[in-house]
Amino acid sequence: MAKNAAEPRTAARRPLLQLTGVSRSYGEREVLHPVSLSLAAGECVALLGHNGSGKSTLLRVAAGRDAPSKGTVVFDGIPMDENDPRVRARVAVVGDTVACYPDLTVREHLLLVAVAHGVADASDWVSQVLDGRMLTERADALPSALSSGQMQALLLACALVRPRDLLLLDEPEQRLDPDARRHLADLLKAELADGVAVLLVTHHTDLALDVADRVVVLEDGKILKQGATRKVLAADLAARTAAGSAGAR
Numbered sequence: 001m002a003k004n005a006a007e008p009r010t011a012a013r014r015p016l017l018q019l020t021g022v023s024r025s026y027g028e029r030e031v032l033h034p035v036s037l038s039l040a041a042g043e044c045v046a047l048l049g050h051n052g053s054g055k056s057t058l059l060r061v062a063a064g065r066d067a068p069s070k071g072t073v074v075f076d077g078i079p080m081d082e083n084d085p086r087v088r089a090r091v092a093v094v095g096d097t098v099a100c101y102p103d104l105t106v107r108e109h110l111l112l113v114a115v116a117h118g119v120a121d122a123s124d125w126v127s128q129v130l131d132g133r134m135l136t137e138r139a140d141a142l143p144s145a146l147s148s149g150q151m152q153a154l155l156l157a158c159a160l161v162r163p164r165d166l167l168l169l170d171e172p173e174q175r176l177d178p179d180a181r182r183h184l185a186d187l188l189k190a191e192l193a194d195g196v197a198v199l200l201v202t203h204h205t206d207l208a209l210d211v212a213d214r215v216v217v218l219e220d221g222k223i224l225k226q227g228a229t230r231k232v233l234a235a236d237l238a239a240r241t242a243a244g245s246a247g248a249r
């Protein structure tokens with residue numbers, strides 16, 4: 001899969017993912033009001049907002065897992081649909097549900113995903129990803145023997161062991177300890193440098209400040225504010241800077 005590290009992250013580029021006037025209703029209730037959003041290669045947009053504000057709904061619609069009630073989602077010129085093999089080959093999703101095989105080890109899960117996606121040297125690649133996700137010691141464990149943080153690491157590893165141009169992540173920081181969260185931020189920065197586009201649902205403004213070019217804050221299914229991360233999260237950034245200088249004293 002093409003990953004272009006040469007293009008600057010901030011330059012105006014053709015969107016890889018384009019949502020136009022997308023809304024989602026359940027019955028009579030519109031839980032996501034019309035939202036438009038675009039994401040270019042090597043760019044990260046973070047979706048923030050309180051519980052129930054519509055972040056996961058927006059991510060599922062963006063991933064083609066859920067059809068919008070109105071509006072369109074287009075991935076690189078293709079109508080977004082998770083069943084389309086062109087989409088499955090290039091879009092990796094870590095959603096809000098855990099799905100795994102109880103009788104396959106951590107390594108076997110990763111091998112399964114890598115082989116299914118036609119990765120060459122799958123075994124070597126799996127070992128690298130296990131190492132990068134700090135799962136090497138748990139490689140032969142079954143899912144039932146994993147801690148919740150290790151399970152989260154496995155779900156993320158499944159997305160990283162396969163080719164991808166677009167990475168859609170729903171609260172990947174959940175259940176991770178502070179070290180693992182820092183590791184996650186480094187990993188996402190490496191993805192962006194590799195040209196992967198990242199749409200990230202998170203409750204951690206620190207993570208958004210570290211990795212996101214832009215943020216969209218949702219409230220009751222509507223965009224409350226959006227824009228450049230440091231501008232929208234200026235208050236959080238000031239608090240973080242103040243805490244940093246207090247700690248340094």
Ligand SMILES: Nc1ncnc2c1ncn2[C@@H]1O[C@H](COP(=O)(O)OP(=O)(O)OP(=O)(O)O)[C@@H](O)[C@H]1O
Nearest residue numbers: 026031049050051052053054055056057058201218
């Ligand atoms: N399948 C569904 N049927 C009916 N209502 C739903 C369904 N899925 C989500 N909702 C409702 O849509 C609203 C938005 O939910 P969503 O999961 O997108 O919020 P969220 O911002 O991701 O929340 P959280 O931070 O708690 O994960 C909520 O009020 C939720 O109850």
